[in-house]
Amino acid sequence: MSRQVDTSFVDHLTPSFAQLFLDRVAESGPGEAYRFPKGEGWESVTWAQAGDRVTKLAAGLLALGVQKEQRVGIASSTRYEWILADLAVMCAGGATTTVYPSTNAEDTAYILSDSECQVVFAEDDEQIKKLVERRAELPTVSKVVTFDPVFDSADGDWVISLDALADLGEKHLVEQPDAVTDVVSGIGPDDLATLIYTSGTTGRPKGVRLQHKAWVYEGAAIKAQDILHEDDLQFLWLPMAHSFGKVLLSSQLACGFATAIDGRVDKIVDNLGVVKPTFMGAAxxxxxxxxxxxxxxxxxxxxxxxxxxxxxxxxxxxxxxxxxxxxxxxxxxxxxxxxxxxxxxxxxxxxxxxRVRFFISGSAALNxxxxxxxxxxxxxxxxxxxxxxxxxxxxxxxxxxxxxxxxxxxxxxxxxxxxxxxxxxxxxxxxxxxxxxxxxxxxxxxxxxxxxxxxxxxxxxxxxxxxxxxxIKDLFKTSGGKYIAPSAIESKFKALCPYASQFVVFGDERNFCVALITLDEDAMAGWAAENGMAGTSYTEVVSSDAVHTMVGQYVDQLNEKLNRWETIKKWELLDHDLSIESGELTPSMKVKRNVVQENNKDRIESFYN
Known part of the structure; x- marks a missing residue:
């Protein structure tokens, strides 16, 4: 029987995400809030230190003229400064608009323009260049604040550093000491907190309007279930532009645990060994x-x-x-x-x-x-x-x-x-x-x-x-009238084959199913070294007869576990992996099935000829 949890907390939620943060600072001031990479080691900050920095940055946004529910963009990878920027936007009464760092200049401009962003936090030169390139399409953006202040001074005073924003805020607080707390006290549960543009697997990204009560409730619900505690330590690498990352932030504010932050995916395993967290969210x-x-x-x-x-x-x-x-x-x-x-x-x-008590998996189905x-x-x-x-x-x-x-x-x-x-x-x-x-x-x-x-x-x-x-939109029917759920077949193969990266099944209105397969580059480098192909390119390795035979054995094992009408009759290895940059994966690592199909339509058609 499922656990019963008292739901009366829903009637007593904190009015806003901003107030939730200020309450946490007041309650846990000297306790550790965040740690992040600094040089060869990690630097730690307390809730009081984070609160002081956020208050100055929020006051800086107010000095720039940001008003209630006005949008402020963040185009950056996951790092401590992303958290500071988001909390500052909340405490200035604005609404955070998220942009994945991998988003191209055209889509970045579309998101910032559609949301009418007033200010944009941009991580580095790479992100700033996108904004400069499309500046004519961003009439509402009055200021760009960069985390890494190495930018072309030709942009004049349009681009300022994070420290400069904090200095602006400090001066504002001298004139109006209660500026931030006054704004926070005026934020209500139904006010807009975030505008998150779904990467989506089809069409233009759509801006999802989420109110303060949504995020406050998410954190409160985790706390009410007694899943996470103040003595937990989170390792956070998830893209903060994704809603999963924001939920983990709301859970932290509700429960009070510390968070170690580093968004570099290639460093996850190394970081886990150093940080020794008690939990982590992941795709x-x-x-x-x-x-x-x-x-x-x-x-x-x-x-x-x-x-x-x-x-x-x-x-x-x-x-x-x-x-x-x-x-x-x-x-x-x-x-x-x-x-x-x-x-x-x-x-x-x-x-x-x-020390891991558990991992939390979300954003796609886990096999x-x-x-x-x-x-x-x-x-x-x-x-x-x-x-x-x-x-x-x-x-x-x-x-x-x-x-x-x-x-x-x-x-x-x-x-x-x-x-x-x-x-x-x-x-x-x-x-x-x-x-x-x-x-x-x-x-x-x-x-x-x-x-x-x-x-x-x-x-x-x-x-x-x-x-x-x-x-629902991915389900398809074979010409024999059998319904197929491709994701179930795909996850089975990835559980069987330790070298698999992606396995994409097709067969809509056809008389049998086929698959396009990509292999994990790191895993295949290891395989190549053990099979006399060390130093050979990924493309050459996956094109070899030996790899084709090896993968074929895994496909045979898969077919033994499937219904007759689900079995993969024909398949092919692609000479490259799917990627976010190619548009075949969303930033949260979901396959854009329609893009993969379009990019390989001749190949798929050849399976049936």
Whole structure:
């Protein structure tokens, strides 16, 4: 039976995200708030120090003329300054508009123009160049504030440094000491807090209008479930331009734990070993890569070590299955498990710092087999579900009450139901106000009585746990009349093949399914070194007969697990991986299926000729 949580907290939410921050500073002043890379080490700041800096930056924005609900853009990777900028915008009464650093100049200009941003925080020269290039399209942007002050002085006073903004704020506070607290006291729950443009898998990005109450509620709901505590330590690398990152920030303000921040994806594993966090949020691709890396490393060891590793996970998975089913573990199996925990599982846990209580997975579906593999090693991955349109968090599993393969029950204070065609529908304080400047799109997404249509197909069990079975628009029907959920097949392959990066299935109105496959460059570099191809280019490696044979064996294994009409009859390896830069992945690492299909239409067509 799902845990029952008192939902009375929903009636007593803090009025705004800005007030939530100021309350946290007042309550936890001398405690650690953030740490971030500085030189070879890490620098730490207290809540009081962060509060002082944010207040000056917020006053600086007020001095620049930012008014209530006016938009302020942030074009930057995840770093401590991103957090400061966002909190400053909140405390100035503005509304943060997010831009992924990988967004091209055209889309950056569209987002900042459509949102009518008054000020933009730009990380570095690369981001500033986009703004300068499109300055004529940004008539409302009066000032650009850069985190890394190395810019062309030809831009005059249009671009200033973060320190310069703080100095401006300090002078403003001398004249009006209560300027920031007065503004914060006037912010209400229904005021606009953020405008997040969904990267989307089709069409122009849409601006999602999220109010202060949405973010305050998300943090309060996590706190009410007793999932995170003040003594936890978060490692945060997720793109803050994505709603998942903002939910983790709201959870931090509600619960009071410290956060270590570094958005460099290639540093995640190294950072986990240094920071030793108790939890981290991530997209499934991170867990897939970690799983693949560990498995391929053991395969490379070969011999006795590989045999021990395989037997350890065979035992671990059986013990974990029994525990989750509530059945006893035979004494001999328990002894074996204890031995393998020392020999194998403890080393896996140590790769992630050794202190992780759980990871939280969101933004895309996590394969159940990969979740079970980590659980067998003593690393719990709690899968959650939501979308930008409901401030990211709609359901989540709990450390003491979870079901593998599900995304958990609704967070307390919200509702989930299934609509027509089993479409998942969401209602609660976290649901968006609507799409910015798009009333027709808003009417399609929201019912008259406030339910959000998600576009996802799902099932709800007797305990209220939700399972996502596929994206409705991605489901297709073969010419034989069988419905296919491609994402389910794709995740199965990525759990089987440790070298896989992407596996994209097609077959709409065709008589069989086909797939385009890409391999992980890091994993394949290791494979090449072990198979006499060290130093060979990625393209040459994946084009080799040996790799084709190896991948074919994994496709055969996959087909054994599928219904006859789901099996992959033909497939091809691409000579490059999908990327955000190519437009084939969203910044949150979701595949843009239509773009991949269009880019490879001749190749896909050839499968059927």
């Amino acid at each position: 499934p691709r991170i867990f897939e890569k970690a799983h693949g890396r560990i498995v391929t490393m053991q395969q490379a060891e070969g011999g006795l070590k590989e045999k021990i590793f395989k037997q350890a996970f065979k035992v671990g998975l059986e013990v974990d299955r029994r525990k989750r089913a509530g059945t006893s573990v035979p004494p001999l199996l328990g002894v074996q498990h204890g031995l393998f925990d020392k020999l194998v599982f403890s080393k896996v846990r140590e790769r992630f710092g050794g 159940q087999e990969i979740a079970e593999w980590f659980n067998a090693a003593g690393i719990l991955i709690l899968e959650g579900y939501g979308m930008t349109e409901n401030a990211a968090g709609a359901t989540v599993n709990h450390p003491d009450d979870y079901k593998m393969g599900t995304v958990g029950p609704p967070i307390p204070g919200s509702e989930i139901k299934l609509g027509e065609g089993d479409e998942v529908m969401i209602k609660g304080p976290h649901v968006m106000e609507g799409y910015h400047n798009l009333p027709e799109e808003t009417a399609k997404a929201l019912t008259e009585d406030g339910w959000l249509r998600t576009g996802d197909k799902g099932a709800i069990d007797a305990d209220g746990f939700l399972t996502i079975t596929g994206r």
